[in-house]
Amino acid sequence: QGGSESKDAANAVLNFKLAENQPANNPISKGMLMFAELVKEKTNGTVLIDVYLDAQLGNENETIDQVQIGALDFARINTSALASTADEVGVFTLPYIFTSNEHKYNVLDGAVGQGVSDSLKKYNMIGLEYWEAGSRNFYSTKKPIKSVADVKGMKVRVQQSEVAIKMVELLGGAATPMAYGEVYQGLQTGVIDAAENDFVSYYTSGHYEVAKFYSLDAHMAPPAMLLMSQTSWNKLNDSQKQAVREAAKEAAVWQRKAMMDFQNESRAKVEEAGCQIFEVDGKAFQNAVSPIYDMYPQYKSIIEKIKAVN
Amino acid sequence: MTNGILILFGSLIILMMLRFPISFALGVASLFTATYLGIPFFNLFQKMATGITSFTFMCVPFFIIMAQIMTDGGISDRLTKFSNVLIGRVRGGTALVNCVVSMFFGGISGSSIADVSSIGSFLIPAMIKEGYDADYSIAVTCTSSVEGVIIPPSQNMIFYVVAAGSGLSISTMFMCGYLPGLLLTASLMVCSFIIAVKKKYPISEKKNWKENIVIIREALLGLVTILIVAVGIVAGVFTATEAGAIAAVYAFIVTTFFYKTMNMRKLMVCLLKSLKTLGTIMAIIATSSAFSYCLAYLKVPMLVASGLLSISSSPAVVMFLMILLMIILGCFMDMGILLILLTPILYPVAMSFGFNPYHFGLIMVLTLGLGLLTPPVGTSLWAGCAIANMPIEKVIKGFLPFYLAYLVVLVLIVVFPSIALFIPMSLGYAV
Amino acid sequence: MNNNQKILMKVRGYFDKFIQAERYVCSVILIIVTLITFVQVVMRFVFDAPFSWSEEVTLMFLVWFGYLCMAIDIYTDDHAALYFLYNRLSPTLRKAADLFRHGLLVWFFAEMIKYGWMLTKLNLPKPQPATRLSQGWLYAPLVVGGALMLVYSLVNFVSTVLKPRSEYQRDADRPKTIDEVTVERGGTV
Numbered sequence A: 001q002g003g004s005e006s007k008d009a010a011n012a013v014l015n016f017k018l019a020e021n022q023p024a025n026n027p028i029s030k031g032m033l034m035f036a037e038l039v040k041e042k043t044n045g046t047v048l049i050d051v052y053l054d055a056q057l058g059n060e061n062e063t064i065d066q067v068q069i070g071a072l073d074f075a076r077i078n079t080s081a082l083a084s085t086a087d088e089v090g091v092f093t094l095p096y097i098f099t100s101n102e103h104k105y106n107v108l109d110g111a112v113g114q115g116v117s118d119s120l121k122k123y124n125m126i127g128l129e130y131w132e133a134g135s136r137n138f139y140s141t142k143k144p145i146k147s148v149a150d151v152k153g154m155k156v157r158v159q160q161s162e163v164a165i166k167m168v169e170l171l172g173g174a175a176t177p178m179a180y181g182e183v184y185q186g187l188q189t190g191v192i193d194a195a196e197n198d199f200v201s202y203y204t205s206g207h208y209e210v211a212k213f214y215s216l217d218a219h220m221a222p223p224a225m226l227l228m229s230q231t232s233w234n235k236l237n238d239s240q241k242q243a244v245r246e247a248a249k250e251a252a253v254w255q256r257k258a259m260m261d262f263q264n265e266s267r268a269k270v271e272e273a274g275c276q277i278f279e280v281d282g283k284a285f286q287n288a289v290s291p292i293y294d295m296y297p298q299y300k301s302i303i304e305k306i307k308a309v310n
Numbered sequence B: 001m002t003n004g005i006l007i008l009f010g011s012l013i014i015l016m017m018l019r020f021p022i023s024f025a026l027g028v029a030s031l032f033t034a035t036y037l038g039i040p041f042f043n044l045f046q047k048m049a050t051g052i053t054s055f056t057f058m059c060v061p062f063f064i065i066m067a068q069i070m071t072d073g074g075i076s077d078r079l080t081k082f083s084n085v086l087i088g089r090v091r092g093g094t095a096l097v098n099c100v101v102s103m104f105f106g107g108i109s110g111s112s113i114a115d116v117s118s119i120g121s122f123l124i125p126a127m128i129k130e131g132y133d134a135d136y137s138i139a140v141t142c143t144s145s146v147e148g149v150i151i152p153p154s155q156n157m158i159f160y161v162v163a164a165g166s167g168l169s170i171s172t173m174f175m176c177g178y179l180p181g182l183l184l185t186a187s188l189m190v191c192s193f194i195i196a197v198k199k200k201y202p203i204s205e206k207k208n209w210k211e212n213i214v215i216i217r218e219a220l221l222g223l224v225t226i227l228i229v230a231v232g233i234v235a236g237v238f239t240a241t242e243a244g245a246i247a248a249v250y251a252f253i254v255t256t257f258f259y260k261t262m263n264m265r266k267l268m269v270c271l272l273k274s275l276k277t278l279g280t281i282m283a284i285i286a287t288s289s290a291f292s293y294c295l296a297y298l299k300v301p302m303l304v305a306s307g308l309l310s311i312s313s314s315p316a317v318v319m320f321l322m323i324l325l326m327i328i329l330g331c332f333m334d335m336g337i338l339l340i341l342l343t344p345i346l347y348p349v350a351m352s353f354g355f356n357p358y359h360f361g362l363i364m365v366l367t368l369g370l371g372l373l374t375p376p377v378g379t380s381l382w383a384g385c386a387i388a389n390m391p392i393e394k395v396i397k398g399f400l401p402f403y404l405a406y407l408v409v410l411v412l413i414v415v416f417p418s419i420a421l422f423i424p425m426s427l428g429y430a431v
Numbered sequence C: 001m002n003n004n005q006k007i008l009m010k011v012r013g014y015f016d017k018f019i020q021a022e023r024y025v026c027s028v029i030l031i032i033v034t035l036i037t038f039v040q041v042v043m044r045f046v047f048d049a050p051f052s053w054s055e056e057v058t059l060m061f062l063v064w065f066g067y068l069c070m071a072i073d074i075y076t077d078d079h080a081a082l083y084f085l086y087n088r089l090s091p092t093l094r095k096a097a098d099l100f101r102h103g104l105l106v107w108f109f110a111e112m113i114k115y116g117w118m119l120t121k122l123n124l125p126k127p128q129p130a131t132r133l134s135q136g137w138l139y140a141p142l143v144v145g146g147a148l149m150l151v152y153s154l155v156n157f158v159s160t161v162l163k164p165r166s167e168y169q170r171d172a173d174r175p176k177t178i179d180e181v182t183v184e185r186g187g188t189v
């Protein structure tokens, strides 16, 4: 009887779970569903992935823990959330680290991205591709941010993260960490003068209704990663591993483009609603925050490598 | 899946029937279900830790401390005298005072039981002495005490916002409570007045104006806490959590330096009393996070939604059924627990039927508030009976007209969402 | 009263003192949290210079507060519960229900310690965003609170084993105070 069980196990279908915190209409969620579909196809149905959207399996920090311990198979995580677990990815969350979108993907798809991804092994995780999660820009209520001088004295809501707080301080603003749900009222009542996010969140949160000035400074563009638990990875045979990697590659290529389109759609909608969008001199902003790079000596050599990529 | 749901709810009910703490019954039922479904325990205990780690939830201890300091510092006595100055000189005056004082007290405390046990402890005997019927006196006191769970600050609204877990704003939720709170007060006053006229209940004595000035000044000092919460949040000067902390500090200052009823030793007693309430709440918030995880995993909200949809696709019918469910469950369990338990199930259902999240929150709080007044488990009802030392059978008849007045308000608010949403909308908040 | 019960009385006496100390610790945490939040508003409102760490620190206190505070009610065995069936049971069945409750809680808290420890260990190297304090502090209350509650439940279990049925009968016949009635009606807030 024991023999037949082990034979079953060899042909057994692997059922995995994937945690995504965004709703179904977001391109990143669609990318995850596509990934699951491709994995099924490429493994002839031997690896099945159930995608749980809307943070049903927990928020990003919770799902990272679960992946590390092997209680969850996959989680799609933004690198800004991952940085507290894996310090290595923190370099991608530094302000103005990427000079353009092209530069960003040359870095991530090249040796630098590969190296960082490989470093996740020591946290019991496998990194599967870098995914697009939008570029964050400032938006303000009373006056537009056209130059660094405009930020001076502004109360800017930032995410509860050291890098974001320091960045705003270096630009001369007062960094005000605040729960996301309170930002709309904060902007409206003047508790804060500005906040920052990508076009999609700017639109879907309704912040564009109360903060009409949006400045394209692109201070941060941290990518997302698809993480797989090492424990689950070890259950795959070589051809399945290959299939999972290929599926991630294909889905990520599609997702990056879809996310860009989605950003542009949101941009069109806020423009239609009467928001003004300002081009700014990114170089000046970059110079203002450049001391931040010295605060993270551990990234010194990798920053050099990133700068060397064109 | 069906088996999982059976295990989850079956073990929960059995455990609760055997006097298991409701909080840990939620936890143990989740572990049983996880064992059956193969969910790692790791995920559940993670939820039990992160469940309390919510900045939104932090205002609960603050508001509870604030209310405890004010109550122990004698605010209920001062508010009652104040209400008496305002409205005592009409027929059934003390009954109307009872309704109005609960509105003011509600702006300080979110606890209906605290209202009954502090205000009721002297108003119920006073009313009976003045010649009001005992069942009427208890009914006025208990029903009006529910005003406090709708008028901010309201722990129950916070439970709703936390349990809904989708970035709702406490401030907006609070703003939705003021008009319905006023409406409920008005409705109960009309009800009390009609009965008072019919039964020829007495008019209170007149006080001289010198006394009145002292009364008004002391009461207004206490009522500033309402302004801290209302103005602070509306004007965006601070968040609900911060308002709680400021109000608590203010309450301590007023009671210590102006009322001279508080000192460090008494403050410690206040805090120790709050621990009793907070221990239960913290445990329930923690374990219900694990329980909600199982609910979501088993897709219970979706099943409930499709079940309701199979009965009727009309939002009105679905709303009616949900309210009916809440009223029935409200007879058997306390409202705070039910809010934490039912919100993860009913909130997604209500959203899928297109209800406004804040409007629905108010409906839930108001409907479950009725459960405080209905036997067999009606905390405020029992507290009222205990104070008057009356058996419940002799009291319940007096409640019937007040149930009706309460239901009228509930129906009005369900039918006209703008009663709840008017204030936040006119201030331009996203609802 | 036999010898075992005398020892138990003495042990419970020590525990009562410890619980009282725990209550004071909880109260002090409440004061600290209130003051931090209060000062935070003053800093922002008056000095336009809010602390970036206040939210993180208060949350950490809140989790510790929560797990210490819920432990107190485990010892006194008066967490909100439903009594309407329990009060109708015979003394023997009530004793059985009590043993079942305390026993199951012992198991639950043992699991809490085990997984709390896993979570703490996993999060120890992870810094919190603003203060850079270890995230392990957010999960350690599960271990500490779990350990306290495990011990309290064990004490309650042993107390129940030693409690004679006659005492159950006396409990049922005794008139109840308003507070007791409130607890038995499942009151929370």
Ligand code: NA
Pocket (backbone or CB within 6 Å): B105, B106, B107, B108, B109, B110, B111, B147, B148, B149, B150, B151, B152, B153, B154
């Ligand atoms: Na209230």
Ligand code: NA
Pocket (backbone or CB within 6 Å): B098, B099, B101, B102, B115, B119, B140, B141, B142, B144, B145
């Ligand atoms: Na009243």
